[in-house]
Amino acid sequence: xxxxxxxxxxxxxxxxxxxxxxxxxxxxxxxxxxxxxxxxxxxxxxxxxxxxxxxxxxxxxxxxxxxxxxxxxxxxxxxxxxxxxxxxxxxxxxxxxxxxxxxxxxxxxxxxxxxxxxxxxxxxxxxxxxxxxxxxxxxxxxxxxxxxxxxxxxxxxxxxxxxxxxxxxxxxxxxxxxxxxxxxxxxxxxxxxxxxxxxxxxxx
Numbered sequence: 001x002x003x004x005x006x007x008x009x010x011x012x013x014x015x016x017x018x019x020x021x022x023x024x025x026x027x028x029x030x031x032x033x034x035x036x037x038x039x040x041x042x043x044x045x046x047x048x049x050x051x052x053x054x055x056x057x058x059x060x061x062x063x064x065x066x067x068x069x070x071x072x073x074x075x076x077x078x079x080x081x082x083x084x085x086x087x088x089x090x091x092x093x094x095x096x097x098x099x100x101x102x103x104x105x106x107x108x109x110x111x112x113x114x115x116x117x118x119x120x121x122x123x124x125x126x127x128x129x130x131x132x133x134x135x136x137x138x139x140x141x142x143x144x145x146x147x148x149x150x151x152x153x154x155x156x157x158x159x160x161x162x163x164x165x166x167x168x169x170x171x172x173x174x175x176x177x178x179x180x181x182x183x184x185x186x187x188x189x190x191x192x193x194x195x196x197x198x199x200x201x202x203x204x
């Protein structure tokens with residue numbers, strides 16, 4: 001590689017690093033604004049003020065506020081997926097792995113600390129999901145993948161569809177809890193297992 005080529009490569013690497021830093025700052029700022037001001041306060045102007053960046057910097061990376069929201073969801077989901085996958089893979093049996101997945105998912109609504117974060121994201125997520133279903137489905141996919149792997153080991157005749165069904169039941173309890181349901185965690189857990197275990201041919 002010539003000196004000129006090396007210099008050009010360094011320039012590209014510097015630009016990439018700068019872009020990555022700006023995107024990370026915007027995503028973190030967006031999440032901070034959501035937490036502080038709620039959905040109504042999530043504007044490009046507020047995000048830029050929080051991040052200390054210019055309008056030009058925002059539109060260098062995102063075409064709209066919705067793209068930023070999707071990026072926030074994606075980052076938050078990646079963190080949750082890594083945690084979930086680690087917990088599931090540490091289980092000794094498929095039954096134990098299933099219970100871990102259910103417990104981790106229910107915690108998004110029943111654990112007070114995690115529920116605050118879930119509530120903030122869920123409010124804006126409902127709108128974005130309706131307007132960008134394909135992109136949102138890719139994010140949700142990460143939640144389902146560990147469960148699909150567990151069900152394939154059971155084995156389930158249709159791990160994908162069974163995972164979707166178990167997720168739907170479990171997530172409804174999370175939504176209900178976020179909206180003020182007084183159901184206890186133990187009761188929600190027992191209800192999910194009462195449906196899931198017979199369907200998978202597992203003993204209750």
